[in-house]
Amino acid sequence: MTASDEIRGVWITNVNSGILFVPGGVQRALDQLSQLNFNTVYPVFWNRGTTFYPSATARRVTGRFQDSLLNLIHFGKDVLSDIISQGHQRDLRVIPWFEYGLMAPINSQLVQRHPEWITLPQSSKFLAIPSLQDLNDALLPNFPPSNKLSGWLGIKNVWLNPLHPQVQRFIEDLIIEVVIKYDVDGIxxxxxxxxxxxxxxxxxxxxxxxQEHEGKLPPNN
Structure with a gap:
């Protein structure tokens, strides 16, 4: 492997980090990474049910076009575009990161609007679309919080159902949106x-x- 092939990367997240939120944070971070001979950054573009770039897809599905705090601090500015532009100026590969994947807080706009997209444990017993209260009651008490703050606040997390075609379409639309909208080096x-x-x-x-098992429900084991 040559030096040009080697990946020396760092993830840029909103979790326990102020890079995306403090004035000049992105520029200082990218300057330091470049000086330390890193060549790849993975900036978050999705986390806990919200996007970290202005997204028409997110607005359509959740009613919110990007993270509220990010939007407030930067007055609606496209921070992901800034990271990509500044990163490429420093010869850094920029590969946006789909952080937290299918996991989202139960109090997120995404879950509030689409409780039918959530997958549940065996104890749920729901044969029809659950209400938000049903979801909250059905969740396992030891589901991991997305971070320490969520745990302290008692915020439960849920998983989008990867088998649901609307979930699949939403995830696909987000990825296509980022790839078309930005000059990224991967996802x-x-x-x-x-x-x-x-x-x-x-x-x-x-x-x-x-449907696949002659009308039988899944077994208890």
Missing amino acids: QFDDNFGMPIELGYDWYTRKIYK
Whole structure:
């Protein structure tokens, strides 16, 4: 492997980091990474049910076109575009990161608007689209919080159902939007696109199972 092939990368996230929010944070971070001979950055463009770039897709689905705090601090500016432009000026590859994958807080706009997109544990027993209260009651108490603050605040996380065609379309639309809109060097997917073993017993997945198994519900084991 040559030096030009070697990937020396750093993730730029909104979690426990102020880079995206403090004045000049992006420029200082990219300057330092370039000086330290990094050659790749992975800036977050999706996290916990919201985008970190102005997104027509997110506005259509969630009613919010990018993260509220990011939007407020930067007055609607496209920070991802800034990272890509400044990164390329420093010969850094920029590969936007689909952080947290299918996981989102139950109080997010995405989940509030689309409870039918959420997959649930076996104990849920729902054979129809659940209400938001049903979702909250059905969640496992030990589901991991997305970060320490979420845990302290008691915010529960849910998973979008990867089998649901509308979820698939939404994720696909976000990715296509970023690839078309920006001069990116790739897309990185998060490990939370994998579904926890406890899940897959929501109304939609049960319906598919019944269609494929002569009307029978999934077994208890």
